[in-house]
Amino acid sequence: MGLNKAFLDRISDTKPGKNNLITDVPGVTVGQHTIITERLKTGVTVVVPTMDNIFEHKLAAAGQLINGFGKSTGLVQVEELGTLETPIVLTNTLSVGVGYNYLVKKALAENEEIGLATGTVNPVVMECNDGAVNNIRDLGVTEEDFARAFADRGECFEEGCVGGGTGMCCYDLKGGIGSASRQIEIDGQTFTMGALVMSNYGYVSDLDIYDHQVGHKISQLPEYHKRDEDGSIITIIATDIPFNSRQLKRIAKRSSVGITRTGSFIGNDSGEITLAFSTANKIEHSPKQQLSMQKAISDDQMDRYFRMTVAVVEEANLSSLVHAKTTIDRKGQQRLSLADALAKVQLQAQGTDSDVAELQKMLGLI
Secondary structure (H helix, E strand, C coil): CCCCCHHHHHHHHEECCCCCCCHHCCCCEEEEEEEECCCCCCEEEECCCCCCCCCCCCEEEEEEEEEEEECEECCHHHHHHHHHHHEEEEEEEEHHHHHHHHHHHHHHHCCEECCEEEECCCEEEEEEECCCCCCCCCCHHHHHHHHHHHHCCCCCCCCCCHHHHHCCCCCCCCCCEEEEEEEEEECCCCEEEEEEEEEEECCHCCCCCCEEHHHHHCCCCEEEECCCCCEEEEEEEEEEECCHHHHHHHHHHHHHHHHCCCCCCCCCCEEEEEEEEEEEEEEEEECCCCCCCCCCCHHHHHHHHHHHCCCCCHHHHHHHHHHHCCCCCCCCCEEECHHHHHHHHHHHHCCCHHHHHHHHHHHCCC
């Protein structure tokens, strides 16, 4: 996101990575496939945590149900065992089963022992309901679309109305995929934490961007009327900091602060679900010995990482708004982008709203 550097320095004592994306964490890649037809505005986003075979070399992980109005798969086993053993797939609610089937087939093709010489596999599929924009009942996402997303994966990727975020709305504006990263020095080494969100929640008048309460001003535009707070936000946190699964659980909990800093109160019908993983320690599926040694951060140092988590999640969320484009929803109504909404507020104020102008400059919108 194009945040003004001086302001970025003020809000966090950590700096963004090279691309300010979750893929700044070494080994992490993201792929996306966007589906836009006359009736469909949906897609798939995949987060691939490692170049290794993740089933054989699992990663420490933890999930956090901030509000559990959701249909994700795989989180029960992640909670129990503290490990991640498949890539993470993000899509719309009614495509979870298709994503699950694709991940199962992918794991079977890559691991001949699954279901024979060893147990089964735990696919992680996460979702938001894009039915306000997309004709979700058409069940338009196929296994081929998931394959295309995996084929697209790399270190650089688009944000906004792409992949799984194509049909998502955030604070009644157009939402979608957003990402950010932060780097930190630990004992003379540089480590990275990255976040990726699929934003689809919030009530426009609540929107607060770095203490600029612009949501109320946007809500006065003729395009807006009172809507209920519903939707969801999926947050993926990746890091090469050596956290164990218990510490990752604590990190995942703090993502809620990054989300609510933008104004959300986490409504009844909103599913806020976070998955955090670390690439630092591999957990072998077939260990050669019973004892293993893993590095971990000292618990009395966790505050600096909690602060880092809040900053990266908040910026990823805002980045989903900054990069989104105005979209026509399935009822033929406009879902304005943040950029277009702020421009309309300025037009209505005849260019005299200095608070909005400051925010536009801060976000790199002008």
